[in-house]
Amino acid sequence: MIFPLVIVVGAAAILAVMVLIARFRCEPILTLFVVAVLVGLATGRAPTDAVASFENGAGHALGHIAFIIAFGTMLGRIVTESGAAERIADTLIDRFGPRNIHWAMMTIGLLVGLPVFFDVGFVLLAPLAFVAARAAGQPLLLAALPLASSLSVAHALMPPHPAIIIAIQAYGASVPIMLLLGTAVMVPTAVLAGPVFARFIVPRLHVRGISALEAQFLERDVARPLPPFWLSALAVLSPVLIILAAQVARVLLPGATGEWAAGLLGSTDMALVIATLFAGLALGIARGTPWATLSRRLQDCLAPTAFVVLLVGAGGGFGRALIDAGVSHALTDLAVSWRMPVLLLAWGLAAIVRLATGSATVAMSTAASMLAPLAAQTGLVTPEALVLATGAGSVAFGPVTDPVFWQIKEYLGLSVGQTLVTWSVIETAISVLALTGAVLFQLCYQLF
Incomplete structure (x- = not known):
């Protein structure tokens, strides 16, 4: 042809x-x-x-992202229902102010986006954007768009993402220079494509209602006190910390042992599963939620993700x-x-x-x-x-x-x-x- x-x-x-x-x-x-x-x-x-x-x-795409969405949704449900997301949102609002929630989400997106792929970061942090926007009394898009844009910027411009590493090796570029150059370009790009653009476009859009995913992440047990901030932040960031630990293990542990540990912990699915189990124990079981109740809620939260x-x-x-x-x-x-x-x-x-x-x-x-x-x-x-x-x-x-x-x-x-x-x-x-x-x-x- x-x-x-x-x-x-x-x-x-x-x-x-x-x-x-x-x-x-x-x-x-x-x-x-x-x-x-x-x-x-x-x-x-x-x-x-x-x-x-x-x-x-379709099989390739589903093999990559289906269980990331599933495990990330489970983790998000635990974090939101336990009040951890609300605790983080309240802290962010106190620090940045309700009118600056878009700046807060951009900052979080840049930090989390450095070690993890976009799809992992977005599934992980979307529930936080839902809760933070509601708590700040701002439109969801004002929080979600800066979050998504900053994750994309970090993925495209900064090592150690695999595609950037491939390009660095192909062109023979310097990793230290790329880190400095990437940072110098990443920050203003994230600002303009994130909070600045969101402030411009959001008032001009009319989004009807809320998605089924957003609705389930806004549910929580109001009778239970909020968990402390350190535990809430640890639960949200635990997949990132586990992936970083895998990279440290590859460097510090010799030979096959380091590769085995890095291969186990560095898997995105494994990191999300470990993080979900940790959150379920620390934010659910340890705070009085029966295991059967927690298991049922995790099953229920998957229904809106099917489509x-x-x-x-x-x-x-x-x-x-x-x-x-x-x-x-x-x-x-x-x-x-x-x-x-x-x-x-x-x-x-x-x-x-x-x-x-x-x-x-x-x-x-x-x-x-x-x-x-x-x-x-x-x-x-x-x-x-x-x-x-x-x-x-x-x-x-x-x-x-x-x-x-x-x-x-x-x-x-x-x-x-x-x-x-x-x-x-x-x-x-x-x-x-x-x-x-x-x-x-x-x-x-x-x-x-």
Whole structure:
């Protein structure tokens, strides 16, 4: 098939998904499946292959995120029902003030986002955003959007996230310089794409009601006193601390022992399970909740996540359908054939792969591996600027091919259109601001 037609098919598929769901209110999971299969058929694939492509993509997405959502929801239910989230929210409001809850959530997102993936951080901290917004008397989006944007910034720009490490190794960049450069760009980017943008957009949106997930996280036993702040914070941050402990174990323990300990504790699922068990014991059993009651509540809290999990899987299946149809490869070849400045090419390649596949990690690793030989030959730009530009492109657009798009939509109770003007705009703003930081760093390097 002629590759420009492949690009047309991919663009038409993305547009069709947005229009069918947003304009005609079609059921999202069915829409994503049908359009994904039609993409396969339109690009010459057999019907069984077109369906298998969707299933494989959905299975990969679900295998990665389904149990993260499940375990994170359990932990969130314990933290909110025990009053721990309310204790943290009250403390944040005391420190920042009710009108500055967006700054508080941005700060938490940056700190938690450094060692953990976006999806883990968002599932972990979303209940805190729900409770904090309610306690401060502010709209949910004013707390949730800065939280989500700061998590995304940390994921895209800062080591030790795997995609950044891949890009650093491919370009031969310096980790210490990347830490300094990433921090210098991360903070202003998080401020502008988070609290500043949230203050602008939230008054202009009308969100009807609250999502089922938000509703269950606002429940708690008012007759029980709130737990102390230190215990509340420890319960929320325990997955992060466990993952960090895994990295310390890899360094301090010799050979296979360190790798075994790091592999066990460093698993996201394992960290969330351990944290959930700790929270259940410290905030539930130790404070008088019978085990049977706690177990029943944990089972009940999973019901609202079923649709979210399936929708995230459908988003992954749709993205895989575009990849297998050749859309990603055709776009990448087109970008490489254009004569562009190296920094802009790094950003553009990553952005194109991001749009076609939905995955920031795939976008960054793909663009870095393709550009590394060219960058080494030309030597026109610093490796650190290239890493930053590639990371910037990897989060561009916040497209419907990214399962996180649908996760944000359902958690925050948004329509597709509202998700586009909030999350997609935030991701694009992060991308452009980080690219600007890369260009400024390169200019300063050349001048000084």
